[in-house]
Amino acid sequence: MVSISTKGIYGVAAMHALYNSPNAKLMQIKEIAAMTQISHGYLEQILSSLKKSSLVVSIRGVNGGYKLARDAHEILVLDIVEALEGKLFVPSENVGASVVLDSFWADMQEQTRKVFSVKLCDLDKSYQTFFYEI
Amino acid sequence: MVSISTKGIYGVAAMHALYNSPNAKLMQIKEIAAMTQISHGYLEQILSSLKKSSLVVSIRGVNGGYKLARDAHEILVLDIVEALEGKLFVPSENVGASVVLDSFWADMQEQTRKVFSVKLCDLDKSYQTFFYEI
DNA sequence: AAGTAAACATAGTGCTTTACTAAGGTATTA
């Protein structure tokens, strides 16, 4: 089954929660976990990865927490998913000696990555209409 | 790593080989395997799945083989991949209580499936230009 | 200074999927 794993889906949910935090206030893991229903320990790992990819910043100690590392219009869903799951849709390189198929798969990858290049701040909009408007 | 597995890639390669068979002549597994470098036994399973999904037809016994079940402009790459790997990019249902995110992921799925809705007969073309032309 | 609460790090675990191989069964033809 080809799919984004829950890790990527959790990651987007967490980033979405941070984006919706009033006044960009710090959010603690337990707050995000409560909101999103993600296991605390697992969410810790996910936020750790997002931090490594410079998508969030953290403050340690009591009253610590997380916030977005930059403005939401500079963060793509693609960034989040690829930070957690690696590059989206890598075509296997050893498979198929056909140049035609190679370039076909490369193109599919590019198209797919384009689909996921949605800004975090635009996530609430209806993409159906957004995509087709002129 | 989010990716189509080799099974899907093999399937497309096999279907592409059948499409390019002169005069839509029957091709045997060993021919396809030799062309595509796919293991004979594995390819057998893949073609068996493609047959169950009515994408190919087979003839048994000596001089048997496979051919496309219908014209190549009525077969989508999406059909092939989903026959072998299940529905493309299913959003997990239990994850996230957010209606916003639910509809977002549903939309991503629809967009992605659209990207893969390429006709087998169009596989050789350049999709980059194809996609953006008016 | 001590206690507490948060982020951070790493190891382990049960489960599922992947990419096959192996071994035989069944249909058709020569």
Next chain:
DNA sequence: TAATACCTTAGTAAAGCACTATGTTTACTT
């Protein structure tokens, strides 16, 4: 009836997934 092709099922090593568990470090509070 022998050969050859498709067809089916079982098994398996390796990897990935979705966590849990356990502890460490940092910083604020008392």
